[in-house]
Amino acid sequence: MELDDLRQAWHSLDARLQQQNTLGTRLLTERTLEKARRHLRPLQWGQVAQMLFGLACLALGVTGWNGYPPQPGMLVAGIVLHAYGVAVMISGGITLGLIGQIDYAAPVLHIQKQLARLRRFHVLSGAVVGLSWWVLWVPVVVLLAGLGGRARPAWFYPWEYLSVAAGVVGLIGTIWFHRWSRGPERARLARWMDNSATGHSLRQAQARIDEIASFEGP
Numbered sequence: 001m002e003l004d005d006l007r008q009a010w011h012s013l014d015a016r017l018q019q020q021n022t023l024g025t026r027l028l029t030e031r032t033l034e035k036a037r038r039h040l041r042p043l044q045w046g047q048v049a050q051m052l053f054g055l056a057c058l059a060l061g062v063t064g065w066n067g068y069p070p071q072p073g074m075l076v077a078g079i080v081l082h083a084y085g086v087a088v089m090i091s092g093g094i095t096l097g098l099i100g101q102i103d104y105a106a107p108v109l110h111i112q113k114q115l116a117r118l119r120r121f122h123v124l125s126g127a128v129v130g131l132s133w134w135v136l137w138v139p140v141v142v143l144l145a146g147l148g149g150r151a152r153p154a155w156f157y158p159w160e161y162l163s164v165a166a167g168v169v170g171l172i173g174t175i176w177f178h179r180w181s182r183g184p185e186r187a188r189l190a191r192w193m194d195n196s197a198t199g200h201s202l203r204q205a206q207a208r209i210d211e212i213a214s215f216e217g218p
Contacts, residue, residue, distance in 0.1 A: 032209075
């Protein structure tokens with residue numbers, strides 16, 4: 001009987017330890033998921049700011065065809081900046097949608113896939129939105145210079161073409177540098193560029209989810 005009592009006590013203790021371990025794991029997972037959610041908040045606010053910026057670009061672009069008769073340079077600059085503003089707002093809205101779709105109650109692997117999809121879109125859209133400014137600053141200057149129907153000096157027109165050409169050269173150079181950094185002998189530089197493009201907020205969220213995955217094991 002003493003041996004049976006010892007076995008029963010041992011099994012009871014083992015069951016209690018397993019319950020405590022399960023409860024501890026659940027609490028740790030919930031806290032880590034909450035940290036991941038908090039890490040994404042700066043990214044959300046950043047997208048809201050981006051959408052407001054896109055709205056400002058759209059509003060400035062409208063001024064390009066408000067004049068009558070419309071000036072060709074102002075009209076082209078207005079259309080370009082208007083389209084850019086719409087694209088920026090759409091990009092910010094999609095990113096916010098991807099963040100809102102993350103299901104923190106889903107399995108960790110599913111959350112990792114959702115974050116990976118968010119990261120891919122965020123990096124791609126950020127590259128398009130950012131690299132466009134190699135050229136887009138020219139339409140901004142053109143529209144600002146033409147506000148109120150002000151006449152532009154004669155030198156302004158060749159300046160526009162030269163500035164666009166310089167911007168195209170800078171854009172091509174940036175793309176070349178990005179491809180060059182992907183060489184196997186420059187893995188550290190490529191990793192640094194990837195981290196910079198991803199952003200601190202999203203990287204921290206991914207790290208918290210990876211912590212849960214490593215804790216749960218295969």
